[in-house]
Amino acid sequence: MATAQRFHIDQNGHSVTVQVAGVHGAVELLVDGKVVAYRRELGRETAVLDAELPDDPPRPFRILLAPVARGGGPPLCLLESDRTRYLLPLTPQSDRRDHALGAADAIRILRRRIRRMRRVAMRRR
Template identity: 60%
Template sequence: MAAVSRFHVDQDGHSVTVQVAAVSGPVEVLVDGKVVARGRAPRAGTTVLHAELPGDPARPLGITLRDMGGVFLCEMEVGRTRYLMPRVPLFPERPPAWRTPPHPFRRMHRSLRRAVRRAMGRGLARRAR
């Protein structure tokens, strides 16, 4: 499992993010970029955190974090509605670094070196007989 997991959803014009540092590590619930609840990640089982969505009146928000064998499942409950929060990557994925093929002269030079080494090796083997 990755050392840090992040879950995010936009709810009624508010950004809700849950960041989990590691198994049995700190958990933060952020609403619109501000930390509104803290807790510990479950080693096994579930953790429930309570917060509020800003507004007039403020609405209660429940976050349930479950450890599913090294992978976290995060649910958000607003009112009586439950939402599964999608996991989002912390850093954008980079495309694979493709190696450029060697220059044709380098390839030719390498193959000539191998051929010379083989020929010399055979010559030395014949002398030893």
């Protein structure tokens, strides 16, 4: 099982994301990329996070995280707004290499390219 889960939905023009670190880890609720609610650990009972969408007037909503029986996978994540519940889909975590290289990776790639350039230059002589 993955060490972290990420749930995401677009709701009324706003991005709502829930990130769970590990099976019983910390839970972050993000609206439009900003953390608006946080819970230290998930626990065995249904976790409830309350927040608001930044509209005029602000629209309250609630996130419900219900652990799956027997610990067999990610929790169920529901968004409750205006007496309606929406199931938030589990989205894949992006790999660090998709966004940016670390300094060690960049140096390794540069050294490899310099070696290849030297080999090509030596062949041309």
